[in-house]
Amino acid sequence: MAGERVKLEVAERETRGSAETRRLRKKGLIPGVLYGRGKTPHAICIPERELRRVLTGTGGLHAILDVVLEGQKTTHPSILKDYQQDAITGRLAHVDLQEVRLDQPIQAQVVIELVGESVGTKEGGVLSQVSREINVEALPMEVPERIEVDISEMHIGDTLRLSDVATQEGVIFLDDPEETVLATVTVPTKVEEPEEVVELDEDGQPIEGEPDEEGAEGAAEGDAEPDADAASGESGEPGTAEG
Numbered sequence: 001m002a003g004e005r006v007k008l009e010v011a012e013r014e015t016r017g018s019a020e021t022r023r024l025r026k027k028g029l030i031p032g033v034l035y036g037r038g039k040t041p042h043a044i045c046i047p048e049r050e051l052r053r054v055l056t057g058t059g060g061l062h063a064i065l066d067v068v069l070e071g072q073k074t075t076h077p078s079i080l081k082d083y084q085q086d087a088i089t090g091r092l093a094h095v096d097l098q099e100v101r102l103d104q105p106i107q108a109q110v111v112i113e114l115v116g117e118s119v120g121t122k123e124g125g126v127l128s129q130v131s132r133e134i135n136v137e138a139l140p141m142e143v144p145e146r147i148e149v150d151i152s153e154m155h156i157g158d159t160l161r162l163s164d165v166a167t168q169e170g171v172i173f174l175d176d177p178e179e180t181v182l183a184t185v186t187v188p189t190k191v192e193e194p195e196e197v198v199e200l201d202e203d204g205q206p207i208e209g210e211p212d213e214e215g216a217e218g219a220a221e222g223d224a225e226p227d228a229d230a231a232s233g234e235s236g237e238p239g240t241a242e243g
């Protein structure tokens with residue numbers, strides 16, 4: 001379970017805009033917004049190293065963040081609502097935090113993790129994971145970090161659906177249990193070599209290939225070579241001279 005509460009100190013931003021966010025990132029700060037429950041959102045910034053620390057703990061992305069605004073003592077239990085990453089570097093570029101009540105359920109996306117080796121893959125089948133996340137509803141402290149699904153009994157031709165997964169206490173699956181396919185094991189696709197096309201003549205007999213150009217030229221040259229005796233005008237018999 002997430003069940004981990006991590007303190008996170010943030011500072012409020014006085015100004016907004018792309019120039020300000022670039023300045024913050026150069027200083028190692030991640031811009032973000034803290035959305036309150038019916039309150040005005042706070043524009044905030046968080047040290048990148050500190051943010052990564054709290055999001056890579058036991059609770060992962062579902063950890064409960066006890067957010068404290070700089071200079072205040074009030075704690076705002078919050079969750080990570082959304083985040084953006086730089087397309088090139090992969091570094092965090094912006095985060096949205098949502099303040100929550102710990103006694104009211106929330107909706108979240110949870111990762112599906114396939115565990116075990118299926119019988120079907122041992123038989124030569126191909127395992128495909130179709131859905132990698134599902135939507136759930138639970139109290140903030142009860143949202144699971146991930147849901148592990150055992151695939152060891154899957155044979156070739158089997159389909160694993162959400163309806164096959166045992167429910168967890170306090171967690172409600174929101175996706176359609178029959179329509180949500182998690183994994184399949186299928187027969188590997190055979191790659192067939194193209195058949196050689198043989199041309200037939202009028203009698204249905206294979207047409208032999210044409211001689212290559214070099215052979216054809218050689219044959220032509222051989223046929224065209226003149227007889228040495230004929231070229232010299234000699235017939236091989238002594239000639240007679242008229243007197």
